[in-house]
Amino acid sequence: RAPAVELGGGAEGPPGGAGGAPKEQDAGRAFRAGHFAALVVGATGVVFGDIGTSPLYTFSGIFVDVLKTNDPTPEDVRDAFAMIFWALTFVVGFKYVCIVMSVSHHGEGGTFAMTSKILESSEQDGKPVGKTMRAAVTFLGMLGLALLAGDGCITPPVSVLGALNGIPLAISADAQVAIAVVVLLFVFLVQRRGSDFIGRIAGPVMIVWFAAIAALGIYNLFQHPGAAKLVAHGLNPSCLVSFWTQGRYRGADAWRSLAGVVLSVTGAEALYADMGHFGRGPISAAWFGLVYPCLVVQYMGQAASLCADGRGVDNPFFSAVPTAMMWPMTILAVLAGVIPSPAVI
Numbered sequence: 001r002a003p004a005v006e007l008g009g010g011a012e013g014p015p016g017g018a019g020g021a022p023k024e025q026d027a028g029r030a031f032r033a034g035h036f037a038a039l040v041v042g043a044t045g046v047v048f049g050d051i052g053t054s055p056l057y058t059f060s061g062i063f064v065d066v067l068k069t070n071d072p073t074p075e076d077v078r079d080a081f082a083m084i085f086w087a088l089t090f091v092v093g094f095k096y097v098c099i100v101m102s103v104s105h106h107g108e109g110g111t112f113a114m115t116s117k118i119l120e121s122s123e124q125d126g127k128p129v130g131k132t133m134r135a136a137v138t139f140l141g142m143l144g145l146a147l148l149a150g151d152g153c154i155t156p157p158v159s160v161l162g163a164l165n166g167i168p169l170a171i172s173a174d175a176q177v178a179i180a181v182v183v184l185l186f187v188f189l190v191q192r193r194g195s196d197f198i199g200r201i202a203g204p205v206m207i208v209w210f211a212a213i214a215a216l217g218i219y220n221l222f223q224h225p226g227a228a229k230l231v232a233h234g235l236n237p238s239c240l241v242s243f244w245t246q247g248r249y250r251g252a253d254a255w256r257s258l259a260g261v262v263l264s265v266t267g268a269e270a271l272y273a274d275m276g277h278f279g280r281g282p283i284s285a286a287w288f289g290l291v292y293p294c295l296v297v298q299y300m301g302q303a304a305s306l307c308a309d310g311r312g313v314d315n316p317f318f319s320a321v322p323t324a325m326m327w328p329m330t331i332l333a334v335l336a337g338v339i340p341s342p343a344v345i
Contacts, residue, residue: 039282040289044210045202047274047283048291050155050267051092052206053337055213055298056162058084059306059316062260067249070314074230074307079243080257081303082234084264088295096271097287101280109275111148115141148269155266156184156338162317163330163337187338207290209336212329214294217301220320227307231300264299 062080063072072080105113105120118137119129129137160180164171171179221228233239244254271283305320306312312319321329 036282036285039278040286041203041207042200043203043274043278043283043286044290045204045206047270047278048267048286049202049206049336050151050159050270051265052209052213052267052291052295053159053162053333054264054266055295055302056317056333056337057158058260058263058299059302060313061263062257063313066257066260067253070311072306072310072313073248074227074310076248077303077306077310078230078234079239079247080261081231081299082236082239082243083257083261084299085234085296086237086240087261087265088292091265092268092271092287093292096268097284100272101275101283104275104280107276107279109272111141111144111273113276114272148273151266151269156187159337160184160334163333183334183338205332205335209332210290210294212332213298216321216325216329217294217297217299219322220301220305221297224304224308227304228300230307231303234300234303264295 059077059080063069063076069076101109103114103117105117115137119134157180160183161176164176164179221231244250247254249257271287275283302316302320306316309319317333318326318329
């Protein structure tokens with residue numbers, strides 16, 4: 001006698017029955033997981049390209065450009081790291097990821113999306129928006145867009161020139177500018193292909209970049225264990241207080257140093273602006289799972305290197321790179337440096 005076939009969905013049940021449902025569900029979950037992972041990779045390249053290259057110039061921006069010193073003390077470096085760490089934590093992690101990105105306009109983010117959301121919310125609450133209020137909100141939206149456009153003009157040359165500082169050859173400033181112009185011309189030729197194309201290229205490059213700078217940070221922490229212990233104290237908020245009230249640059253100088261600290265969070269507005277492309281979930285996962293820890297470790301290692309020898313503050317990133325790794329890191333830095341150029345646009 002032929003064995004009976006259960007219609008309840010045994011292993012030999014029909015494909016369309018209950019036996020096939022778990023496989024379809026597994027396939028659906030795998031597809032969603034793969035889609036989410038692809039969005040995380042794309043967001044890593046497009047959204048975090050700008051903030052990811054900030055370690056190239058942040059410390060020099062604070063000490064050389066703003067505070068006008070080429071020989072900071074270890075305590076100065078520790079306190080500067082503290083400001084960078086807490087800026088990354090509060091401005092990006094708390095403000096943008098936890099608060100700003102919770103507000104969207106039909107899933108879209110950005111300055112105009114927030115402007116429309118504010119105006120629509122007021123009207124939906126039964127409070128008609130007057131001409132004066134509408135004009136004020138619109139003006140603020142246009143001002144925010146203008147600031148973003150300004151960032152888009154500054155970011156490409158600063159990132160590429162910062163990466164070219166690592167070339168271990170005697171190259172004049174004019175030659176560096178010429179190389180940067182050629183690189184940027186090539187980059188913007190592919191800009192018209194859109195965020196999807198850029199994300200497929202930029203994502204893997206930036207993942208390698210973040211892994212490399214994290215490894216470099218760990219290397220410097222082990223190279224300078226005494227300085228690493230001092231820098232670790234920068235995770236304590238009390239260092240912020242000491243920098244502003246007791247440090248060598250307390251008061252007005254500490255306030256001016258924020259002009260350099262803000263370099264560590266340039267590009268943070270891209271989290272909200274690109275939310276419509278990638279979604280809040282993938283952007284948040286990329287930030288907390290990869291970008292944030294890699295940046296913190298890199299800044300800690302860089303600070304430890306500067307505590308050991310503050311004379312490297314003119315070129316803080318590459319002064320902490322081992323000689324044998326100078327060319328590979330320079331090439332990778334150039335690749336990572338050109339990514340924010342089309343991404344911010």
